[in-house]
Amino acid sequence: MKIRLILTLVLVVAVMAAALPTLAQDDDLPTVKVALILPGRADDVSWNQASFDGMNRAVEALEDTIAVELTVVEQVYDPVDIEPALLDYAQQGFDLIVGHGFQFMEPIIKVAEDYPDVNFAIGTGFKIAPNVGVYDVKLEQGGYVMGLIAGYLTEAGIVGVVGGVDVSEIHRGHVAFVLGAEAINEDVTVLNNFIGDFNDVPAAKEAALSQISAGADILWQSGDGVGQGVLSACEDEDVLCMGNTTDQNELAPENTIASFVYDWAPVYVQMIEETVEGEFGDAFYWIEFANEGVSVVYNEDVAEDLIDEDLQAAIDEAIEGFVDGTLDLGDLDAFELD
C-alpha cells in the first residue's frame, strides 16, 4: 500500500499545481486548513468530481471571509488506506478533514475519538460524534424525479436502475426511483441491479445490457464508474438513460434525457464556517432541492421532444413538494430491494 500512497501524494501535488490558483493570504482573515479525501479521481464526471468542484466553489465563495488552505487527495478507495490517511492529516494540524464517501464512516468515527480538536466530515453515513458531522445528499428526491420521468416515458412498461452498493443514499435513491415510477405509471416494472464495486465499469455495462435485454427502455444509475458503464450500454443499444451526480448529458448526448446534479458547495461552506465558529459537529448537513444543493439539468436536444406538459407539471409538483415538505416518501431505509 506504500507505493499507492506515494503515488497518490505525487498526484496530489500535480493536481494542486494544476488546478488550484494560489490563494491570496489575507492576514486579517481567519485561516482554516481543510483536507478533502476523495475515493476516486477528481475528474470522474461523477461522485468525486461533484465534490472536488463543490469544494473549490465553496473556497471561492468564502474568499472574503475565511482563508481556506485546501489540500485534495485522490484515490483513497481501499478501507485499509483510509485510516492511515486520516491519521496523517490529523497529525499535520488540519482543522477539517473531509472523507467523501460512506466507507469513511467507521474509520473517521474511530480516529476522531483520538483527535477531539480536529473536525471530521463524512460524505454520507449515519454515525455522528461531537467533532464529526455527516453531510449527505437527499438522493431520494432525485431518484423520485428520475422515476417519474422513466415511468412516464417508458413504452415497454419496464425501466431499470443500476447502482454500486445497496447502502445509504444509494439505497434511498433506488427505492425512491421505484416509488416515482410507480406513482406516475402503476403498471410499471422497475429492475434493480447492484455491482458491488464502484470501479467495475464493465460489470455495470453488463448489468445495464441485462436490463435492456429484459425489455427495459429507460435506465437511471446512481453514479460513479457504475454510471459510466450504464451510459455506455444505453449508447450502444440506443436506449434512453439519465445521469446522476454531475451533468452527464454530454457523456451520451443522444440518449441522455436529464441528469440529477449535486452541488456540495452549500454544505461545504456551512461546515467550514462552523469550524471557524467552533460549532461544527454532532450534526447532519443535507443538500436538497430546498437549499438548491441538487437540481435537475435537462439535455435540451433530447428532452424537448420527450418531456410534455403533463410530465413537466408532475416533475415541478414533486420538486415543489420536496421544497415545502408536503411530499414525504416515508422511511425508505425500511424498504427492501431484491
Added chain:
Amino acid sequence: MNWDLVTYSFVVGVLASAVRWATPILFAALGEVFTERSGILNLGLEGIMLMGALSGFVGAYNTGSLWAGVLVAAATGMVMGLLMAFVSVTAKANQVVAGLGITILGGGLSTLLFRLFFGLRSKPPTIKTFGTEPIPLLSEIPVLGRMFFSHNVMVYLAFVLVGVGWFVLYRTRYGLALRAVGERPEAVDTRGLNVTRLRYSALMIGGAMAGIGGAYLPLANLGLFWTQMTAGRGFIAVAVVVFSRWDPVRALVGALVFGGAAALQTALQTLEAPIPSELLLMMPYIVTIIVLVGVSRRAEFPSAFAVPYSRGEG
C-alpha cells in the same frame, strides 16, 4: 422472481454476456498458463492488465487505430512481464510478494499515467471501440450463434489464441522446453538450454497476454479508461489457470464457468430473484472457490513451481 421477463432473447443475452465476461480473463489466463508451466507464479496479472488497459487506451487514442492500441498494450504487458522476470528469476525474490508488488504498482502507475497524459478534465477522453462483427452463417445458428459468433473481433482473437496456445505448448520444441523447465529445470540445463531465458520468455508471453486482456476493456467494451477498471479480473485469471490444470483449452472452459456465473448473478438481480444483491454478487467467487476445491485434488502443480532455479543447488 419475475419469470415474465425470461424470453428467448434474454436467455441468449445471458449466454453472450458470459462470453464477454470471460474474454479479458481468458487472455490473461492463457498467458499465465505459459508462465506457470515454466515454473513461475505471476500474481501481478491484475496490475499488468491495468497497465494494458491504460496503454492500450492511450495508444488507440493517439494513433486513432485500435489495433495499434492492442500492440501497445501487448508491448507494455511484455515490459511488465520483464520486470516480474527480473525480480523473480534473476533476483530470485519470493514470487507471491513480487507479484502482488507488480499488481499494486500497475494500479498506481496506470492512474498516475492517465492523469499525466490527459490532465484534469471535466469530460473524459473516449474512443470508438471495436464494433460487433457477426461471423456469416455461424452467427445464425440458434443460441450458439449469438453466444459465440456475434461479438467483436477481440473475442474471436481470444478463441483463436486458445488453439495457438495449445499448439505451441504441445506441438513445438519451445513448448516442450517450457513444460520441462517447470518440471525439471536442472535437466533442461544439462541439455544445454537456458533456463533463465526460457522463464523470461514465458513471463513476457504472460505479460503480453495480460496486457491485451486488460486492453480489451477500453478497446472492445467501453471506449474509456477507468481507474481499477479490471476490478479483480487478474486474480480470477490466476484461479482459472489452476482450474485448467495448465491447459489452454481447459482455461477457456474455466473462464466461461466464471463468466457464466457472473452473467447469471447479474440476470438473477435483473429478474428480482428474492436473494439479497450482496449474496448474489458473491456467487461467481463462491463458484470459483467450489470449483477450485473440486479440481485442486487432481491438480498437479509443475514440480518446480515457484522455486527459483540456481545451478548446482538441485
